[in-house]
Amino acid sequence: MNAIASTLTTILSEQNAVLAWENLPPTQQQAFQQVIVSKNQPSCIVYPRTQTQLASVITTANQNKWRVLCCGSGSKLNWGGLTQNIDIIVSTEYINQLIEHAVGDLTITVEAGMKFAQIQEILAKSRQTLALDPFAPASATIGGIVATADTGSLRQRYGSVRDQILGITFVRADGQIAKAGGRVVKNVAGYDLMKLFTGAYGTLGMISQVTFRVYPQPESSGTVVLTGQPDAIAQAAATLKASALTPTQADLVSSKLAAVLGLGAEIALLARFQSISESVKEQSQRLLELGQKLGLNGIIYAGEDEIDLWQRLPEQIYSYGLEQRITAKIGVLPTAAVEILNQLELGVIHIGSGLGIANLENQQQTLAVRKLCQTHAGFLSVLTAPLSVKEKIDIWGYNGNALHVMGRIKEQFDKNYILNPGRFVHGI
Template structure:
């Protein structure tokens, strides 16, 4: 028996550890997606309690085993390829809802709790967590925080870090740490919530989170405007400068507009959620703006409204064979339309992309057969010129190694390395998967050549 299994079975039991050969096919796909088969870990461990998790990490720390934390594994393909990993540690069995303070609009749950399960319970009380994670059926709360995976509702409610009130986690040495609290006004301790949001499991394994909640609105409706890029840019500018209060406002590439059968040209998709009368009034006002700009306008309500917003991320993230390239991007909101124009030119209208009009953050999907690594470099440099970024979330391993996943060129890498060393001095958590260890491929050379 392998040394790892010999050490961990007394902690988690026979049912708490699984060899690679015995994993289900979906788990094998998730683990092998970010790694070549020969780099895949031999074991995945399922602690049944926080106490077991601390003992697992104490053992890993003592033996210097590299650990890849996850929840359900739906986003294991995100991040850099990294080094060979000794074991995957899943929080999937830490899935209890600890406290739902209905009057305080907060909820505390363990990290392995499925988002879809939590949302179903919250909706019964007229409350919800305004997050739209990728793979929402499988996504766990810990994984959502670790990858900073929010969605279009961030326009009204903010990102993950804006909703996260408290956090508990197990350090690389097996010790438990906590920050924040279970009430909105609690600001005790260091703000580790922001630090752990988007940390990709490199600083610790999240065990418990507390979120602020919001009441479900009475009415919901969506306005979609399509047409020329200049007119869409004017409509977005008018919307953001107006007194209208949308919960989501996304700019759509021409390819995505066509894919969703919404019309022709570029698109602006805006959702209003409030009292039914307010939804109607605000939607009518935006439709008038579109009419003045000679844009095609449509209004969607009820099931059509809900299905439209489900289809938007689905078009980006639906599994495809062969795998396509999925990216997260960010630009200045004022340059969002220009960025989509550049993206359309690079992909000849065949790529799919949307950008949140208020924040400039977005997602895109590219067929690797219609775009070269050099084109990705051009688009990354374009985003960086707009004070933004382009991150390869899911892509062929060869492309990740060639181009680099993060492409970060700022001055914060040394600070991030120091923080990593404070939390994980032996570098056993998600080794070489985050910004400070990113291999930027040939991008640096090309930039120097062009500069």
């Protein structure tokens, strides 16, 4: 065993807590090589079992200025920027315990390595739910979801990841354990580090514990699908947004993605209503009537068909073409969503926020769509792409004026630049 791995083995006494790089299965090595592009490979991967062990590992790394790749289960390793010359990989996959589920307070506190699907199983016993819909829910860990700000269509009703975090515990780059927020909904103590850490791709510290607000499970659910001409769909989306209707999910879907989902060959509007059954029926009917007035085709999905539809939507857009294509997070003014989707084969945009996901054919198309998004006060950031593409282009495409501030924040939290170097905007 190499010197770094031997040092870390003295900190972690559990069996298989430190695995030398050469002992990793080839498939696991290949997964890490999607983000680590240097010829020098990491010495080992480390699996702390407790928050204290994690702090000890990071303390040792900081003292030795070892560069650390932070991860959970690795389901989003191929998201974000590339990194080089990593000394150790630290995974929170085994820091995965339930800390507290306060049923009456509608909050849950879990360690960062707990899988999203496990949390939903725990909450379901009390007829509650965590109102996020991340990619790969069966394998995604809470730490990874927060670090990448990963949620989908549910942001229409419940907001983004950062809107639902009440408290956070993390290990600083110097190994100290720090906390922000709390375990109750009405909490305004201290700096709002929850928002700062959400979407920072692990560059400011390693998240070890998170407290979320949760919600009661809805009694009933139904999804209205409208398809037809782009102008009519755009008008339906604008009318829905301005109305008193309250969908929990509302997405515009490109024509090819609609076809892949079996919805027809035209652009589509999907709106999901979840409430008491009478409300779901009334709201669904009102949207169907709006669609009829605009000359749109309409249908209601319910039961298993509805569940299947919302599961397949993200799966299709992320998996179509696999490694050969590019997936990107996009954002535009909601009024421009239909215009953008008309330029995409596979794309979905949430009508409330203007955020969405695009599946793109190649580098040239990606840059063209980025330019189009920017003309509509938007952006395009590459999530997954072949290494040859990520090595050539600026995956973030950030053209704002906050780079200096971002750099100063990184220096304050991680002055030695050991945590996930290169993973965030401008190589941070």
